[in-house]
Amino acid sequence: MASSNGQLKRGIVRRNKWLLLRRFVQVAILGLFMSGPYLGVWIMEGNLASSTLLGQVPFTDPFIALQSVVAGHDLATTALAGVGFVLVFYILFGGRSFCAWVCPINPITDGAAALRDRLGFRASVHLSRFVRYGLVLVVLLVSYLMHDIAFEAVNPITMLHRGILFGMGIGWLFILAVFLFDLFVVKHGWCGHLCPVGAFYGLINRFSLTRVSAKDRASCTNCGDCFRVCPEPQVIAPALYPDHRLASPIIASSDCITCGRCIDVCEPGVFNFTHRFDAALESGTARQAD
Amino acid sequence: MAAKQTAFFNQGRRRFLRLVSEVAGVMALSGLALSAYLKSARHLVATAIRPPGALAEAEFQSACVHCGLCVEACPYDILKLARLEDPVPTGTPYFIARENPCEMCQDIPCVPACPTGALDHQLTEIKEASMGLAVFVGTETCYAMQGTSCRACYMACPIMGEAITMRHFQGSGQMVFQPTVHSAACTGCGKCEEACITEEASIKVLPAALLQHDIGTRIHG
Numbered sequence: 001m002a003s004s005n006g007q008l009k010r011g012i013v014r015r016n017k018w019l020l021l022r023r024f025v026q027v028a029i030l031g032l033f034m035s036g037p038y039l040g041v042w043i044m045e046g047n048l049a050s051s052t053l054l055g056q057v058p059f060t061d062p063f064i065a066l067q068s069v070v071a072g073h074d075l076a077t078t079a080l081a082g083v084g085f086v087l088v089f090y091i092l093f094g095g096r097s098f099c100a101w102v103c104p105i106n107p108i109t110d111g112a113a114a115l116r117d118r119l120g121f122r123a124s125v126h127l128s129r130f131v132r133y134g135l136v137l138v139v140l141l142v143s144y145l146m147h148d149i150a151f152e153a154v155n156p157i158t159m160l161h162r163g164i165l166f167g168m169g170i171g172w173l174f175i176l177a178v179f180l181f182d183l184f185v186v187k188h189g190w191c192g193h194l195c196p197v198g199a200f201y202g203l204i205n206r207f208s209l210t211r212v213s214a215k216d217r218a219s220c221t222n223c224g225d226c227f228r229v230c231p232e233p234q235v236i237a238p239a240l241y242p243d244h245r246l247a248s249p250i251i252a253s254s255d256c257i258t259c260g261r262c263i264d265v266c267e268p269g270v271f272n273f274t275h276r277f278d279a280a281l282e283s284g285t286a287r288q289a290d
Numbered sequence: 291m292a293a294k295q296t297a298f299f300n301q302g303r304r305r306f307l308r309l310v311s312e313v314a315g316v317m318a319l320s321g322l323a324l325s326a327y328l329k330s331a332r333h334l335v336a337t338a339i340r341p342p343g344a345l346a347e348a349e350f351q352s353a354c355v356h357c358g359l360c361v362e363a364c365p366y367d368i369l370k371l372a373r374l375e376d377p378v379p380t381g382t383p384y385f386i387a388r389e390n391p392c393e394m395c396q397d398i399p400c401v402p403a404c405p406t407g408a409l410d411h412q413l414t415e416i417k418e419a420s421m422g423l424a425v426f427v428g429t430e431t432c433y434a435m436q437g438t439s440c441r442a443c444y445m446a447c448p449i450m451g452e453a454i455t456m457r458h459f460q461g462s463g464q465m466v467f468q469p470t471v472h473s474a475a476c477t478g479c480g481k482c483e484e485a486c487i488t489e490e491a492s493i494k495v496l497p498a499a500l501l502q503h504d505i506g507t508r509i510h511g
Contacts, residue, residue: 036362049381050357050405058405064355068406071352076407079355127316128309134317142324148351153328153380158356162371162381166358169373171380 009267018260025101030164037165048102048161049152050082058082059089063136063200064158067143067150087204093258095205099191099198100259104160108175109191112182113231124187129234129255132199139196156190157197188231191257198257205254209275212258214239214249219268226262226271236262240270250278335377336496338384339422339478341369342392343401343413347499353408356381363403366393387480387495392421394448394479417449422478423501424454424471428492434467443469443493446485454482454493469493 036042045052050060060082142150156174163171178190227233235253263271361369368390372378394416401409433440447454453475456467480495
């Protein structure tokens with residue numbers, strides 16, 4: 001996308017630093033899982049639902065584990081420990097960093113968004129971003145009533161990841177459906193409006209350490225590049241255009257997926273990665289000023 | 291001023307109602323669709339056998355997270371994870387006895403690999419497993435029943451002489467032998483079904499839940 005700032009001072013790599021790094025991490029994580037079944041070099045066994053690092057450290061998806069518990073299963077210790085490790089990881093690195101850095105659906109929906117942009121599709125069916133939280137409840141309720149890990153019957157994330165590792169079959173149809181939905185029906189439709197997995201990681205995001213900050217918002221030129229590129233643009237304004245001059249520049253919304261695209265596209269360099277206690281200091285001064 | 295405020299309030303309220311009805315609508319629809327889909331798609335065909343130590347099917351659905359760790363732990367690549375089009379709940383592990391029966395590893399590596407306990411870790415002795423139960427269905431097709439000396443199933447059985455015996459009786463003029471399964475010893479590994487030389491196997495492993503046998507001392511089905 002061309003910057004509205006006209007002159008681009010930074011090279012193409014600098015302008016896409018976090019995007020490139022993110023794609024690298026996505027491929028690398030997939031590679032750690034694939035090296036086992038494809039090359040016989042076992043690093044990560046299992047898949048995103050539950051896995052083991054080098055046969056030692058367990059990881060289990062907390063939302064899947066919760067559905068299992070709600071469905072009435074008494075989870076074994078390994079899975080509980082796995083949930084613990086995953087929670088610690090995402091509390092450190094940002095709950096929804098799963099969405100931006102790990103989830104294999106992200107490149108698919110990013111692709112749909114980019115294609116939408118290139119083809120100039122403006123039309124998008126109105127759908128509230130709250131719907132996904134409703135779907136979290138629905139999934140848990142159905143799990144409880146049907147004694148089943150309900151969302152895993154249809155989850156395109158694990159379906160794609162499992163498919164790459166164990167054979168896809170016609171699971172491609174689900175992935176294609178997500179792509180087409182994002183392309184033709186709702187902009188950022190799946191990840192930003194429907195996906196209950198992302199919504200659940202968003203709940204973890206409330207407590208996470210890693211944050212994006214509009215630290216240098218004084219040099220913002222109001223070009224709008226960050227809003228255009230952000231998959232959850234509603235998270236930016238409160239930090240970039242605060243009610244109060246001394247209010248925290250930290251993006252506090254749990255919807256932020258910490259992808260770093262705003263950092264990439266901003267010519268004046270308003271944004272950076274930081275940690276939440278930056279915010280604690282800033283809001284401290286803000287409170288004093290009031 | 292008051293009119294303006296009322297208008298604003300009404301607009302806010304209208305927005306709120308719209309949001310609530312939208313979210314509630316999607317919730318209701320998706321809840322119904324998901325329940326209906328689960329009901330129709332979560333069936334297991336009788337030819338698909340669960341790994342050793344698998345909980346009873348209803349419990350298994352709430353316990354298995356489809357991670358495939360058991361599949362990757364299987365040294366003989368016998369276990370598969372169901373794909374969307376397979377007649378097995380998507381993502382769950384199974385094997386088809388006729389194609390690839392369980393090799394009954396002494397250390398049962400698939401069981402400790404399971405992180406959730408969908409495969410019961412209390413199963414430590416493979417002979418205690420009850421993946422299914424072999425059933426003799428070849429009264430009319432089995433070669434031994436026609437007086438030949440075929441013993442394919444008997445010879446293939448890893449618990450030879452215990453899980454399957456050849457019961458002999460006087461047929462019409464000649465001595466015939468009938469493979470007879472002893473449910474207390476059979477683990478449901480499927481070796482007999484794989485070995486059977488008739489075109490359609492004359493002995494088949496079926497999920498124990500389908501059968502009437504008392505499998506009291508076995509660990510799970």
